[in-house]
Amino acid sequence: MHAPGDVRVEDVAEPRILKPTDAIIRLSATCICGSDLWPYRGADEITEPLHMGHEYAGIVEEVGSEVDSIRPGQFVIGSFFASDNTCEICRAGYQSSCVHREMLGTSGAAQAQRMRVPLADGTLVATPGVPSDDLVPSLLAASDVLGTGWFGAVAAEAAPGKTVAVVGDGAVGLLAVLSAKQLGAERIIAMSRHESRQKLALDFGATDIVTERGDAGAARIKELTDGLGAHSVVEAVGTQESMMQAINATRPGGHVGFVGVLHDVVLRGDDIFMTHVHVHGGPAPVRRFLPELIDLIWTGQIDPGKVFDLELPLDQAADGYRAMDERRAIKVLLRP
């Protein structure tokens, strides 16, 4: 990405093993993230061309001399933060805050044919075998959007008997609906104004659709829950309005799981003090959930790949960015 709105597919240096813990993978599929749209829309400053992409699934081609568990030929998935998966923070389930974490997309960009993945043993999870082509989109979804939606639902403590509301109808929000369903939520309220997204939300397990936003959206959730608010609310947008909508739609003692990347959101203690709402979130520790998510996909219990409603060859990535920016596509899969 050379500048806002300016995405080009260009030849760059081949990735190579830089550290003995690295792996090189050949991408089977990659995709464009909602968070890639922030610099695309000029919200983040671009001082030098950005190598884009942090969602990946593919075949291991080469590993460094200290890599033990990952082998060439395996089909693997990893998260947008490389992690050692052994430090105290990782063992507590917060691999995206690993003491050795490295952000993918800067050191190894995934919107490419091949990429370098640091800390391969800790970061990558191999599937039981090389998947058939039709499973690849769902496995790719586990790399970020599904893992992030899942963390949102876990952080919001979605569980049997609970009412879960989801703020945001992007891919993460829609997959938070799927996650809440899988975690046993009784009632799932998706907040969306777009017909195609509402349809997918219902397909993923939503029981109610709310079209209002902001204060009106929060009020509508209260109306639907005997004036109490939802037990669990997943925030999957990241704006001031959506964050306050999530907090104000949650009942006292309830939980907000926030996974939309926040931009200029200010929470005043005074606004939260009286609510008795738990607020937990951040960059999802996707690595924690990968083995379980891969199993659910491999055994056909979930089909998160349905969020990809446009598939393009990698060399048409610029069209993919445009389609997502104009909200013509929910999420774009790129085939290298």
Ligand SMILES: [Zn+2]
């Ligand atoms: Zn760690």
